Amino acid sequence: MAIQAPATRPANPRFSSGPCTKIPGFSLDMLNDAPLGRSHRAAIGKAKLKEAIDTTREILGVPADYRIGIVPASDTGAVEMAMWSLLGERKATMVAWESFGAGWVTDVVKQLKIEAETKTADYGDIVDFSTIDFNTDVVFTWNGTTSGVRVPNGDAIPADREGLTICDATSAAFAMDLPWDKLDVTTFSWQKVLGGEGGHGVLILSPRAVERLENYTPAWPLPKIFRMTKGGKLNEGIFKGETINTPSMLCVEDYLVSLTWAKSVGGLKGLIDRADANAKVVWDFCAAKSWIANLANDPATASTTSVCVKFTDDRIKDGAAFAKAVAKRLENEGVGLDLGAYRDAPAGLRIWCGSTVETADVEALMPWVEYAFEAEIAAQA
Numbered sequence: 487m488a489i490q491a492p493a494t495r496p497a498n499p500r501f502s503s504g505p506c507t508k509i510p511g512f513s514l515d516m517l518n519d520a521p522l523g524r525s526h527r528a529a530i531g532k533a534k535l536k537e538a539i540d541t542t543r544e545i546l547g548v549p550a551d552y553r554i555g556i557v558p559a560s561d562t563g564a565v566e567m568a569m570w571s572l573l574g575e576r577k578a579t580m581v582a583w584e585s586f587g588a589g590w591v592t593d594v595v596k597q598l599k600i601e602a603e604t605k606t607a608d609y610g611d612i613v614d615f616s617t618i619d620f621n622t623d624v625v626f627t628w629n630g631t632t633s634g635v636r637v638p639n640g641d642a643i644p645a646d647r648e649g650l651t652i653c654d655a656t657s658a659a660f661a662m663d664l665p666w667d668k669l670d671v672t673t674f675s676w677q678k679v680l681g682g683e684g685g686h687g688v689l690i691l692s693p694r695a696v697e698r699l700e701n702y703t704p705a706w707p708l709p710k711i712f713r714m715t716k717g718g719k720l721n722e723g724i725f726k727g728e729t730i731n732t733p734s735m736l737c738v739e740d741y742l743v744s745l746t747w748a749k750s751v752g753g754l755k756g757l758i759d760r761a762d763a764n765a766k767v768v769w770d771f772c773a774a775k776s777w778i779a780n781l782a783n784d785p786a787t788a789s790t791t792s793v794c795v796k797f798t799d800d801r802i803k804d805g806a807a808f809a810k811a812v813a814k815r816l817e818n819e820g821v822g823l824d825l826g827a828y829r830d831a832p833a834g835l836r837i838w839c840g841s842t843v844e845t846a847d848v849e850a851l852m853p854w855v856e857y858a859f860e861a862e863i864a865a866q867a
């Protein structure tokens with residue numbers, strides 16, 4: 487019997503985990519106010535950059551005494567700037583449960599070569615935070631984009647820790663609650679939950695992180711692009727929009743447009759609710775079917791943005807080839823783009839459910855996942 491294709495298609499088939507789908511209703515006309523061809527150091531450019539910082543603070547609820555800077559090289563730039571500038575003062579603990587966290591481990595162990603303990607968990611699980619010594623500097627990823635597993639909350643991070651916490655929150659910021667009092671360094675890029683553009687990173691520093699910057703000089707040289715202090719003092723300009731080098735004012739405008747949309751859907755709470763509702767569609771679908779499961783083993787740590795699923799049917803002969811074929815079929819049908827699992831992750835799908843995704847599109851996608859699954863089971867035979 488021929489397998490029947492679903493009648494309804496997602497209006498927007500973009501489910502990429504980064505760059506993520508743009509805000510609903512996006513059009514390039516929305517960027518008309520970008521001060522193109524003007525200096526980012528002119529009053530108009532500086533005002534845009536400051537507005538980006540101020541609105542980020544407002545929506546995310548970042549405390550007034552935390553610094554927010556726009557830095558080069560997207561989230562990677564922000565994380566590496568922090569690690570190169572702050573680590574080495576004391577022992578580090580590197581925590582990883584998927585490939586991006588593993589990348590930060592490589593940075594510290596193989597490049598910076600400082601004393602570090604590495605704690606890892608397999609795809610689908612998270613490291614037990616109660617086993618971490620927070621008197622060391624701890625580097626971790628809030629939401630593992632490639633494993634669909636996240637930190638449930640900051641409860642296990644002590645308020646009176648002596649070390650710094652450095653948190654890559656790029657696929658969490660704007661879609662999950664972040665406990666600012668437990669985070670000394672937080673990073674993200676615009677291309678994730680807000681559907682912005684790549685290239686720029688955001689670095690948020692607690693007063694304790696600033697204190698470390700002003701009182702500790704790493705043993706290694708720092709390129710200009712990483713330097714946040716001048717003569718032992720924080721370069722405050724960076725945190726007012728005087729970027730280290732030239733940003734794209736088009737990307738800044740795009741970020742401002744996304745922030746305005748974020749406010750229109752109810753700010754942080756509205757953004758979180760949207761991601762939660764999207765993820766629930768996938769979770770409920772997995773719970774109702776015997777052949778698909780969430781990659782996250784514990785529902786408490788299941789991501790609401792990068793929802794990763796695995797195929798569990800015994801009839802599947804080659805898991806990786808099968809999952810790839812399902813993703814390809816969804817792409818060919820034009821109903822689900824870029825939702826194959828990350829290259830190093832277990833075979834499956836990664837369905838981005840961040841705040842710019844419409845719940846109706848996730849609902850429309852799921853029958854297509856079933857259709858593609860059945861079609862590939864048939865194709866195997």
Ligand SMILES: Cc1ncc(COP(=O)(O)O)c(C=O)c1O
Binds near residue numbers: 560561586627631675
């Ligand atoms: C958890 C995590 N960290 C870092 C990155 C790298 O981000 P960027 O390309 O913005 O530097 C990504 C990108 O997907 C990510 O998911």
